[in-house]
Amino acid sequence: MIFSELDHRMSVVKRWGIVHTLQTQSVAEHVFNVTRIADRIAFSWFAITDAWVLLEINRYAQHHDDLESLMGDVPSMVKDCIDENELRHRYNDLIPMIDPPKSPVTIKVVKIADILEAIIFLNLELSLGNRSVYRILEHHEKRLKALFKEYNLPFWGHYVNLIQFMFKDGYISEPYDRRAEDDSA
DSSP, X not given: OOSOHHHHHHHHOBSOTTSOOSSOOBHHHHHHHHHHHHHHHHHHTTOOOOHHHHHHHHHHHHHTTTTHHHHOOOOHHHHTTSOHHHHHHHTTTTSXXXXXXXXXXXXXXXXXXXXXXXXXXXXXXXXXXXXXXXXXXXXXXXXXXHHHHHTTOOHHXXXXXXXXXXXXTTSSSSOOOTHHHHHHO
């Protein structure tokens, strides 16, 4: 099968269901972005050059949110309450069975890419004037910082470079001044 029901569902199921956003994003858009980010940070941040590991990272990233095509975008705080293995078993006709990653770094890279993609999306929301996502962005930045510490990566160096890149290349039109938010807190 070249194009499945899962593929179609991913293109129509929206993310950020319980968050007010100015732009929409489908699960498919998110997965595409995570896959691209994972590919780039695997090489530049983790110095991975082994073609098989890069292929595994790419494949894992492409399928990391398959279940969201069935459930919708589940808030992070609820995901721990869901038995993903049971859902995969129950709906194995819709969700392809992907072998667990062989390389221990695969899950790390994709997890970081997943959070980075959310941070990029939320920064874009802020640059469009949507201040309601500020606290959610802070939450994701704390999660990212914790992962960088756990994986022994220099957090701020990589993160600051990413944000500067986004502004320099015009991905985000103008920086959002967070100091105004921090002063009011």
